[in-house]
Amino acid sequence: MQTRTQEIGVGLFLLAGLLALLLLALRVSGLTIGEQKDTYKSYAYFDNIAGLTVRAKVTMSGVTIGRVTAIDLDRDSYRGRVTMQIDRQVDNIPVDSTASILTAGLLGEKYIGISVGGDEEVVKDGGTIRDTQSSLVLEDLIGKFLLNTVNKDSSDDK
Amino acid sequence: MRHVSLLERIRLLGRAGLDVLAAAGRSVLLLLQSLLGRSGAGRGGQLLVKQLYSVGVLSLPIILVSGLFIGMVIALQGYNILVTYGSEQAVGQMVALTLLRELGPVVSALLFAGRAGSALTAEIGNMKSTEQLSSLEMIGVDPLKYIVAPRLWAGFISLPLLSAIFSVVGIWGGAMVAVDWLGVYDGSFWSTMQNSVQMADVINGMIKSLVFAFVVTWIAVFQGYDCDATSEGISRATTRTVVYASLAVLGLDFLLTALMFGDI
Amino acid sequence: MNTDSEYAVELKGITFKRGERTIYENVDIRIPRGKVTGIMGPSGSGKTTLLRLIAAQLRPEKGEVWVNNLNLPTLSRSDLFNVRKQMGVLFQSGALFTDLDVFENVAFPLRVHTKLPEEMIRDIVLMKLQAVGLRGAIELMPDELSGGMKRRVALARAIALDPQILMYDEPFVGQDPIAMGVLVRLIRLLNNALGLTSIVVSHDLAETASIADYLYIVGDTQVLGQGTPAELKESSDPRVLQFIKGTPDGPVPFHFAAPSYSEDLLGRR
Missing domain, CATH: 2.40.30 (Elongation Factor Tu (Ef-tu); domain 3)
Incomplete structure (x- = not known):
């Protein structure tokens, strides 16, 4: 009796563990098998x-x-x-x-x-x-933007 | 207090060093003698099932509950930071990577050391102090094969599975917090996760978990087998199991992380 | 050496040290076949160590342990396990397997070492339990048994494989007079009925002397005296007399080895 429940428990545990691994592989990492081929x-x-x-x-x-x-x-x-x-x-x-x-x-x-x-x-x-x-x-973008502003300021002064 | 000369101190240091070396030697011997060669008692499968139950199945509740809460907390914390940059959909990626690479293997190994490791040490220590191990020897059954080996295998098998379950439950908890409570869009939650998580992350996490399983179970079983056969000795051995196993897990985690992700 | 010698176990020139403390120094002990031999001595004199040496659970520093024409310290681990099948030990605590019930405890050696069908195992277990008077306790778990009953179940387990040599480690410690009487009778009975060689390690003088055919008194790393109980009572050796009469101080000192008392009290600042 007791061994039976234990065996069922262990079976469910192993199943849950493998299922979890499968979920991690397929659902979480989005693995598709044979990706490299095509x-x-x-x-x-x-x-x-x-x-x-x-x-x-x-x-x-x-x-x-x-x-x-x-x-x-x-x-x-x-x-x-x-x-x-x-x-x-x-x-x-x-x-x-x-x-x-x-x-x-x-x-x-x-x-x-x-x-x-x-x-x-x-x-x-x-x-x-x-x-x-x-x-x-x-950085380049910001540099250009600053340069533009400076040029604009100096032309405004004239 | 008695005066201790310098020479005496050096002698004590040497003594301690020799003790550590001797213990290391005994633990390697224990591992080799229990895992190599045929099992003496023949009923290996049945013994393994029993140990898988007490080591694996009985650790499930704590793993499930902790995994769920840790996943939920990461999602909550991550969301609060990411929402300020407007990239709250990346919370899925954050939860999954944190769990797969670090927290899944490490936290489940720490919990495993506390729940199953200490129980293993106490159980084997108790068998030693009540002379059950000697008694097995006298019946002509090698306690290393009959008692130690199935427990080692059960630990090796259980922890990686527990840690996978931990990660899955954690990700599910994270999704629950992010998607259902905080309103992150379901599709982008999963797609950012799938885009950023590589199969290598899953495999590396599993490798970590396998290493931790090996080390934690080994320490636990050795401490039980090698303890002083008194109630005081058993309680000290149990404490040592949890401390040594936790330190080993954290130290090895750094080492493995450096090896796996260091040069990216 | 031949197998049918009158001695079942012979220890020759055994020296054993635990750490830096010498437990035995060049000790010879011979256990006659088919008899009950008592090994007695004060607590802490290493009597249990002697049993473990005979069972090869400990290895002597020097000397030979001959059992059935085999020198145990030279055997490999797996050979030892084979030799041990011919020995049974009744440990002080009984050492029943706590996760198995009484039936399974007694059946354990049979299941491990034989391929007998289930009905036959059941018959043997019932016979062994009947011999110790506990056939009714078959479904109990070890923690439901009293100390004396545990020892009797352990005894049934120890004789399950019909060993040639049966060793008892302090079988009388912590037993009430009735349980003690039962055990004394059982040991004698089993020895005669099964043709065993029994070795009883104990410090309970009266009980051991009442069943033993031959006695050894050990202590202070040596064999202090040996002989039949009657011979020992007539002994003139002061160390033997001290043990038999139970005087607190004598050749076996009351004080554990220590530096001089006055020096210890006054000599240091």
């Missing part, structure tokens, strides 16, 4: 990738279509090279599309947004998106 690789070069991190999302019209898998410096052009894995389903990105580094909210994380171009030719596996817009650097 993607293709493409590159984009930026003058400044400041703030962009590996695993950042790649979006088109606000829909996530891929992830950044690597960031490194191109030795010849001194530009940052971003490697992206794009979903295989989205295989019709025109080569003259623009990749921009955007910010979610004012202080949120950086991600890449792709705005569609008009070319017939599409980006292939291992291809490059040429048209890029670099990260918005807040």
Whole structure:
């Protein structure tokens, strides 16, 4: 009798534990099995990738279509090279599309947004998106803003 | 008080050092002798079930309640800070990452040391003082295989599962506070969480939890097996289990965190 | 050495130390086969240690422990467990497994070491419990038993596998006169009925002398005296006489070894 209830208790405990692990994997970390298979690789070069991190999302019209898998410096052009894995389903990105580094909210994380171009030719596996817009650097912006104000003040004085 | 010469002090220090080394040696021996080789008594499965019950199932209530409250508190605190930056939907991410990477494994290990670890030490110490262990030996059953091994395995299995349950309940509690009470939008709560939590976070948390399970159970069982077989000795051993296990968990947590997340 | 020698256990030149304290120094003890041998001595003289040496739960610093033609200190851990199946020990507290009831306690050695069918285990357990007069207590848990009953259940468990050697660790301590009488009778009865070799470690002189065929008196790291109870009563050794008569001071000093009293009181500032 007693062993029976114990065994049932232990069985439920093991079940609950495994279920919890499964929940953590699927619901919380959003793991989808076989994710790597149906993607293709493409590159984009930026003058400044400041703030962009590996695993950042790649979006088109606000829909996530891929992830950044690597960031490194191109030795010849001194530009940052971003490697992206794009979903295989989205295989019709025109080569003259623009990749921009955007910010979610004012202080949120950086991600890449792709705005569609008009070319017939599409980006292939291992291809490059040429048209890029670099990260918005807040410090530069503030610097420009200050400079403008100073210039304006000095012209007002005249 | 009697005067103690410098040489005597040095001798005492050396004595203490040797004692620590000897205890470490005995604990390794205990581990190897109980886990290696065939189990003597044959009824391993039944013994393991019994221990899983007393070590795992009986720890569930405290794990469930603590997990729920900790998740709720993180959500509440996180919301109050994040709402000033207008990014309160990130509370889901915050709750999940905090629980998976740190609080889940660490707090459940600390609770486990207090609930199950101390009970293990007291139980084995009691068996020693009432000569049940000697008696087993005389019946021709190795107490390391019959008493110690199933308890070690039960601890190794239970804690990682308990810590997963802890995290899930905590995230659920966090969602309850954030979504139902504070009005964070349900969809963005879960999507920011899923976007930021990697499978690596879950796996790293589980690795931590496995390490903690190993260390806490080992300490608890060793302290019980090695204690002075008196009621005073048992109570001291129980205290030592909780103190040593907690310190080991916190120290190892830093070490593991540095190894796993240090170079990001 | 041959197995059928008249001695079931032989200790040869045993030296045992606990920390820096010497418990035994070059001691020889021989336990005759099929008899009840009493080992007596004042509390703290290491009688229980002697039992643990025979059971190889402790290892002597020097010397040999021969049981059934085997020198125990040289055996491996797993061989020891095999030898121990032929020995039973009745521990001071009984040492029943607190999470098992009386039946399961007695059945435990059978379940572990034999593959007997359940009915046969039941029959054996009932027989052993009948022998100690506790067949009615079969469903009780150990904490529902009195001290004397615990010891009797433990005795039933110790004889479950029909050992050749049965050791009793202070079986009479803390027993009321009736329980004591029951135990004394049981020890003698079992020894004769099962053809056991019994070793009784005790400091209760009258009870032990009444059942033992042969007595050893140990103390002060040595064997102080040996012989049949009658011989020992006639002994002229002052240390043996002190123990038998129970005088507080004598060759076995009243005072624990200490520096000189006056020096201790006056010598320090």
